[in-house]
Amino acid sequence: MASAEPPAPDLSEALGAAILGSLPPSDEEQDHLAIVRRSAQAEQEVRRLLGQAVSAARASGHSWAALGSELGMSRQAAQQRFGTMPGAGGPDELEGGPHGTVEERWLGPVTAFDEMAELALAGRLGWRTVGAGMLRHRVRRTSTQWEHRRVVWVGATSRYEQDGWEVAVRAFPWVYLVRDTGRPAGEAPGPTLSEGP
Template sequence: MTENQATIRDGIATIISEIEPGIRQALDNDRDAYLRLIAVAAEIDAEAGGTLRDSVLSARAAGLSWENVGDVLDISRQAAQQRFGTPALPADGRVLRMHPVTAFDEMERLDEVGKHGWHSVGFGTLYHDLVHTDRQWEHRRVSVFGSRSALEAEGWQRIGTMWIPWAYYARPTDKPALPDPAKAS
């Protein structure tokens, strides 16, 4: 076992103990404790998988090739591209690309288009892909290194995958969308 693997295992054990206090003792005499352990391990696995996906997409946005990514993961470039390639677009395929946007103006621009029923469903370097609904939308940008479970508990939906150092969220409001100024002529 490498030093990194040992550190990861210790970290996972600490996380499990924090999420399920007393689980180590409960495993000795409570069969249901194993089900709680599985549930926590599944959450850790999902979060780690999301972090891997976000890291790969960030590497691609930084200009690294699928071959570079595949080499690090010990898989072919084709396998890396198939596993982490472009996420699916909405079923109707109608997407408006808002670009260019930067970390300095994207949230203000998302707030404005959100009032008119547009919300982000994907993003990349200098852009957000938007779809339209009949509701107003709110958007949030948070650090990928912080806890996002409180946002998700409040109905925020993660947009695409995380983009280190950011994660993006959107949620509909109870207000109807304002008329779209682009269509008001």
């Protein structure tokens, strides 16, 4: 990726700390292969996060030309690189929880502008988000009502967990939180829920 400016020093420091964090202190002998392995894992994670960020930007209405400009590449290069990338939120991609025999559906299409209202309505009917894909959420039916919250993915989620929230989905740049209200699920008609793959 061609970039117009070098990485921010604080970002480089954070990545370096994350890579070296579990390795022995620098006064001990360094395992260079472990550093290579952790650096490769960090690169894979950053690529996944970038794919999710591009997906979120596209879902919010940003053009491939605008994305290409931010990435220091042409519109066509951005579209070719991220248009079919795992993590870019293709139609069959699902980020999130396990899928067994419980009742699950896709909620959508939704955008960053209307998804929280749709999730609130679905939550009152006993549906909770368990995954997110391009313009949709995977929801699971329960017997109780759920609250949904979307926050920017910055740091630990323990401050939310203290208030009873649990992480349902991490879909960069967002973290979707859910909280069981303990009230029985409602029976009113809800959002359009479609059968999914």
